[in-house]
Amino acid sequence: MELGLSLGESSRTSFTFLDKGNTNKMNNKGFGFCMGLGLSSTLNASEAERKENGGNEREERNEKRVSAECIVTQPLQLDLLPLAPVPRNNSSQGLPWLSENGNSEAGSTGQLGGSVRGFDVNMFPSTEDVEDGAAVSSPNSTVSSFQIDFNIYKSGSGNKRDSETAGLNDVDAERTSSRASDDDENGSSRKKLRLSKEQSAYLEDSFKEHNTLNPKQKLALAKQLSLRPRQVEVWFQNRRARTKLKQTEVDCEYLKRCCDTLNEENRRLQKEISELRALKTSHPFYMQLPATTLTMCPSCERVATTTNSTTNNNHHNNSNTSAENSTTTTTTTTNNNTPIASAFSLTKPRFYPFVHPHPHQSAAPS
DNA sequence: TAAGAAAACCTAATTACTTCA
DNA sequence: CGTGAAGTAATTAGGTTTTCT
Known part of the structure; x- marks a missing residue:
């Protein structure tokens, strides 16, 4: 079992156990922060090499252990090798x-x-x-x-x-x-x-x-x-x-940038909260809407409003209206209707139904 | 079969040396 | 020429795994 922690663009995340069907559920825009926990079966390369080398059992085990480590570090593996090719004699083909x-x-x-x-x-x-x-x-x-x-x-x-x-x-x-x-x-x-x-x-x-x-x-x-x-x-x-030191430096830089992004997002959200409070003060009837479930439109990735008594058009028939989500919390869904943490979608624009009625919405509050 | 010693390997931290601006 | 910083070879300490008795 492996625990992988990767920093980088989520679209490029290359954990083997994440690659299989999960990466497309990530937010492909902006920064990504991915943690993976899963089983790995990618020891075949070392296995083949061992057979070629005719190594003993200890070598096999050591290589397997090392290979498992490599899987974790590979997504951001640095290429610190010299750019210029090493001149070789004709007789030195390969390692x-x-x-x-x-x-x-x-x-x-x-x-x-x-x-x-x-x-x-x-x-x-x-x-x-x-x-x-x-x-x-x-x-x-x-x-x-x-x-x-x-x-x-x-x-x-x-x-x-x-x-x-x-x-x-x-x-x-x-x-x-x-x-x-x-x-x-x-x-x-x-x-x-x-x-x-x-x-x-x-x-x-x-x-x-x-x-x-x-x-x-x-x-x-x-x-x-x-x-x-x-x-x-x-x-x-x-x-x-x-290599590890370099990688740590890269990770630190990336974390700094992520931190900056989140701080900026936080400031923006605080500002929005202030604006909404001001809006509530000036137009209190906006806040008397029935309990609302916000769902993400799979095709246009915009938030649609689903009230308990509201019917959607066909475009949003797949909206999640289960009991556990029929609260005022925002549930973000992907193209597969699989909920993911909304924290990964911080950079997505937010739509407030009373401010920006969704075009697919049949009955938008005025 | 369980336990412990030994060996081999690893990482992390540190030291010591070399090179260069 | 002296010096400090950076790079890196080498050492040390401690951990893990496997093998052997």
């Missing part, structure tokens, strides 16, 4: 977990074996890879189809020049080497490693595909980018945090 052929191990080990060494700002994750199992190649490895040709970063006699070719300036190259040595000398000090543009771009691409990683994806990315799996994990955690 590792999107691989259709995950067993081309020769290419994997062949490229990763030494091509990345001069590229990363970090040490090659040999020890942790062993701990996490990344260094152990398997026939099911998904790394191979995600090959980035890091040969341009390959270290050697032309290290500096290669770094420049790859977009790394002298500072980057210097930093890379100095940090590597620092890590060697003092492993206890806290290092703030700056990811390269290429690394960040690929992580962004990965995040675009999946904002969470299963262990296999994490290891594949770490190996591909020559990062420690922990670094990839941390990057995704921070990335999710940034």
Whole structure:
């Protein structure tokens, strides 16, 4: 069961459990504020991916849990990805977990074996890879189809020049080497490693595909980018945090606007109340009408008056005149005659039968 | 079968470092 | 050159879920 809270234009609300037949009942004009509570069965995407990855049961469950969260956050999902596409080598088609052929191990080990060494700002994750199992190649490895040709970063006699070719300036190259040595000398000090543009771009691409990683994806990315799996994990955690922060800011802005709108509406209503009171004082007979039920005309969305003794024309034969609504309260109906909270229709114009007789009304008070 | 420990993962908050104006 | 703000990698604390004994 999910509880979704979305801010945005109600017409664009994309909760899966709200999409099915309910969105058209919302007010499609102006701001929307939607809360959804329902069951979701939209885990098929992750399920298919899991089958493709051959993940274990834990991964399945984790992905399902994550996917359920994504459903809630998706309606206002921000696209924080870089606009410019990440340049890729021909051999790097897609992300590792999107691989259709995950067993081309020769290419994997062949490229990763030494091509990345001069590229990363970090040490090659040999020890942790062993701990996490990344260094152990398997026939099911998904790394191979995600090959980035890091040969341009390959270290050697032309290290500096290669770094420049790859977009790394002298500072980057210097930093890379100095940090590597620092890590060697003092492993206890806290290092703030700056990811390269290429690394960040690929992580962004990965995040675009999946904002969470299963262990296999994490290891594949770490190996591909020559990062420690922990670094990839941390990057995704921070990335999710940034996304959420941005989303919160957007939500706050939207709430402010909603608040302003409601305040304005409130002022307008207060003014109307004052005017009506003044009108009642000057023309008291207007207020001696019988008990009236206000219903919304389904076609023209205007309020029609239905007194207990009044007959409507055919256009309004469907007006709700049940006992529970035969009070002086205003009942707003939709095209399906389903009552919705009138609070969602605050921006709709209000019609007072004694001020604006409805054209469909057969007997409008004069 | 129930209970508890351990592992893995997550979020949220915070720290620490880097970059830049 | 020094400095503060912003961005972000990394750490920490605490929670949840699953697995194992």
